[in-house]
Amino acid sequence: MATGRTHRPATRSRGIPEATVARLPLYLRALTALSERSVPTVSSEELAAAAGVNSAKLRKDFSYLGSYGTRGVGYDVEYLVYQISRELGLTQDWPVVIVGIGNLGAALANYGGFASRGFRVAALIDADPAMAGKPVAGIPVQHSDDLEKIIQDNGVSIGVIATPAGAAQPVCDRLVAAGVTSILNFAPTVLTVPDGVDVRKVDLSIELQILAFHEQRKAGEEHPDGAAPPAAAREESDESADQGPDGDVPAVMPA
Amino acid sequence: MATGRTHRPATRSRGIPEATVARLPLYLRALTALSERSVPTVSSEELAAAAGVNSAKLRKDFSYLGSYGTRGVGYDVEYLVYQISRELGLTQDWPVVIVGIGNLGAALANYGGFASRGFRVAALIDADPAMAGKPVAGIPVQHSDDLEKIIQDNGVSIGVIATPAGAAQPVCDRLVAAGVTSILNFAPTVLTVPDGVDVRKVDLSIELQILAFHEQRKAGEEHPDGAAPPAAAREESDESADQGPDGDVPAVMPA
DNA sequence: CCATCTTTGTGCACGCGTTCACAAAGACAT
DNA sequence: ATGTCTTTGTGAACGCGTGCACAAAGATGG
Ligand SMILES: NC(=O)c1ccc[n+]([C@@H]2O[C@H](COP(=O)([O-])OP(=O)(O)OC[C@H]3O[C@@H](n4cnc5c(N)ncnc54)[C@H](O)[C@@H]3O)[C@@H](O)[C@H]2O)c1
Ligand SMILES: NC(=O)c1ccc[n+]([C@@H]2O[C@H](COP(=O)([O-])OP(=O)(O)OC[C@H]3O[C@@H](n4cnc5c(N)ncnc54)[C@H](O)[C@@H]3O)[C@@H](O)[C@H]2O)c1
Numbered sequence: 001m002a003t004g005r006t007h008r009p010a011t012r013s014r015g016i017p018e019a020t021v022a023r024l025p026l027y028l029r030a031l032t033a034l035s036e037r038s039v040p041t042v043s044s045e046e047l048a049a050a051a052g053v054n055s056a057k058l059r060k061d062f063s064y065l066g067s068y069g070t071r072g073v074g075y076d077v078e079y080l081v082y083q084i085s086r087e088l089g090l091t092q093d094w095p096v097v098i099v100g101i102g103n104l105g106a107a108l109a110n111y112g113g114f115a116s117r118g119f120r121v122a123a124l125i126d127a128d129p130a131m132a133g134k135p136v137a138g139i140p141v142q143h144s145d146d147l148e149k150i151i152q153d154n155g156v157s158i159g160v161i162a163t164p165a166g167a168a169q170p171v172c173d174r175l176v177a178a179g180v181t182s183i184l185n186f187a188p189t190v191l192t193v194p195d196g197v198d199v200r201k202v203d204l205s206i207e208l209q210i211l212a213f214h215e216q217r218k219a220g221e222e223h224p225d226g227a228a229p230p231a232a233a234r235e236e237s238d239e240s241a242d243q244g245p246d247g248d249v250p251a252v253m254p255a
Numbered sequence: 256m257a258t259g260r261t262h263r264p265a266t267r268s269r270g271i272p273e274a275t276v277a278r279l280p281l282y283l284r285a286l287t288a289l290s291e292r293s294v295p296t297v298s299s300e301e302l303a304a305a306a307g308v309n310s311a312k313l314r315k316d317f318s319y320l321g322s323y324g325t326r327g328v329g330y331d332v333e334y335l336v337y338q339i340s341r342e343l344g345l346t347q348d349w350p351v352v353i354v355g356i357g358n359l360g361a362a363l364a365n366y367g368g369f370a371s372r373g374f375r376v377a378a379l380i381d382a383d384p385a386m387a388g389k390p391v392a393g394i395p396v397q398h399s400d401d402l403e404k405i406i407q408d409n410g411v412s413i414g415v416i417a418t419p420a421g422a423a424q425p426v427c428d429r430l431v432a433a434g435v436t437s438i439l440n441f442a443p444t445v446l447t448v449p450d451g452v453d454v455r456k457v458d459l460s461i462e463l464q465i466l467a468f469h470e471q472r473k474a475g476e477e478h479p480d481g482a483a484p485p486a487a488a489r490e491e492s493d494e495s496a497d498q499g500p501d502g503d504v505p506a507v508m509p510a
Numbered sequence: 511c512c513a514t515c516t517t518t519g520t521g522c523a524c525g526c527g528t529t530c531a532c533a534a535a536g537a538c539a540t
Numbered sequence: 541a542t543g544t545c546t547t548t549g550t551g552a553a554c555g556c557g558t559g560c561a562c563a564a565a566g567a568t569g570g
Contacts, residue, residue, distance in 0.1 A: 019527060062548095062549090067548085072535075111359070315559090317519090322519075519564085522561090529553090529554085529555100539543090
């Protein structure tokens with residue numbers, strides 16, 4: 001998972017568990033695909049397969065939204081698309097600003113999947129004066145001096161941060177002060193925000209490191225054939241002779 | 256959370272819980288920053304604050320790695336950097352290929368934070384013949400015809416998919432067949448992989464939808480002053496009169 | 511060497527999330 | 541109308557993750 005929420009304790013939002021909320025977009029995507037193929041109804045089993053989850057989980061998730069679905073038949077695709085969209089707040093338009101129009105920010109600005117779900121790129125903001133006025137993805141980049149005005153004029157409540165790590169917290173502070181209450185952060189930093197502001201982060205580096213961890217485990221298991229004891233092959237090897245097959249980085253040892 | 260794992264049930268990998276593994280990179284980042292400032296030791300309290308987590312959680316996380324840390328003092332920064340790096344498999348070099356060098360793929364290729372943790376971009380692969388040979392971030396793009404050979408020649412086990420959604424599954428299948436066992440997927444699709452292959456996904460659209468959900472809740476609460484009953488303001492409103500303040504999408508109703 | 515003070519490591523309890531398994535609901539055929 | 545068959549919705553059990561709270565460990569000062 002490339003994410004993690006901040007603040008807002010375990011206050012189940014109106015009764016819909018956070019884990020369920022995180023899956024709703026997944027269901028919505030699968031349902032939209034079915035809708036485009038004019039499929040009228042789906043069973044929980046089919047839809048679960050398409051979304052890559054357990055069917056019991058899917059049914060429980062939907063049960064938090066209400067009793068849509070007909071026993072013996074399944075769920076009405078169009079109706080469910082509407083209900084989930086409404087629950088996620090996608091029946092309204094969400095203006096979004098992107099701050100930091102570098103490699104990543106420009107890619108995000110060019111991303112088509114943005115607009116497809118009610119999100120509209122209201123403005124692109126960068127601190128580089130050389131970029132001001134230059135169009136990216138058809139939208140002229142604006143200077144960060146005008147950040148507050150841009151937020152307020154467009155009624156923006158969702159901000160995307162794609163600046164270097166060092167600039168992320170100051171930018172975040174300005175966004176929040178200007179009225180932004182939801183932030184998607186691509187910079188590799190922990191953002192501190194007041195209560196009531198949601199932060200989600202996407203960190204490529206963290207994802208790769210998690211993959212590397214599992215990759216290392218797979219390589220360390222070394223079982224060409226079937227059932228080898230998966231764990232407990234080595235217990236508390238502490239240090240020494242645990243390196244991969246390749247070379248190793250000389251390590252700094254403690255006092 | 257922008258992620259979600261696939262397959263591999265709840266098999267706690269060698270005793271380190273998945274949730275802990277996901278936080279190790281966070282600790283590592285904070286520790287690296289301390290190391291650069293030549294800070295010799297940190298307490299769990301300080302480090303937890305820097306990583307944005309609870310200090311008890313941090314201590315429990317570290318306890319899975321072993322008893323590094325000195326009571327009354329804290330943790331030796333350099334030592335901990337090494338131990339976490341080793342646990343995550345970052346003491347070895349991980350060649351990575353990126354498939355789909357469009358807006359996003361190019362941004363990823365240009366991303367400096369890639370190399371900083373033992374990940375090396377071994378190759379860039381695209382299906383567009385016009386891109387073949389063209390350097391992106393100093394690395395010439397190779398045609399996807401040679402995908403299998405590239406994977407094998409470089410001993411690549413981690414692949415990044417940044418192609419359009421429709422191409423993701425076929426690309427994934429080829430990567431896996433060629434020997435890749437860890438995939439980071441940016442395309443908005445559920446990938447199906449054999450057992451033993453790890454998939455993590457990053458989906459911008461899902462993140463925004465989750466933010467929109469909470470944003471809608473905040474807007475719906477409408478409490479200019481202090482303590483209003485957070486939930487149970489409306490119970491089971493089913494349909495009708497639940498739309499946002501703005502316009503609403505005409506919905507298709509079921510039979 | 512002893513006392514004090516800081517900070518770790520963890521036992522324990524609790525709550526959330528997942529999954530199983532099944533009764534109830536309803537479609538559909540006869 | 542009645543029976544059968546499919547599929548939902550959910551009660552209950554279980555396991556994982558989180559956070560509290562505290563005893564043990566060890567540093568530090570006298
Ligand atoms: N490129 C990637 O694939 C990638 C992947 C993961 C994370 N990231 C992170 O995303 C961020 C951006 O990456 P990038 O490759 O686009 O970097 P970049 O250097 O290409 O772009 C950063 C942009 O932010 C602008 N900027 C700097 N300070 C600013 C400020 N105070 N206000 C507004 N704009 C400001 C710069 O002018 C520049 O245009 C970095 O934090 C990076 O670590 C990037
Ligand atoms: N741009 C973003 O910010 C962003 C954000 C989130 C998700 N995504 C997703 O990431 C993916 C890439 O986005 P993008 O904006 O870079 O798109 P893009 O169209 O700019 O780039 C896609 C690239 O993939 C290449 N390609 C197509 N089929 C291929 C194949 N079979 N093998 C190898 N290469 C192939 C194309 O030639 C092209 O260069 C999409 O699935 C998109 O939905 C993008």
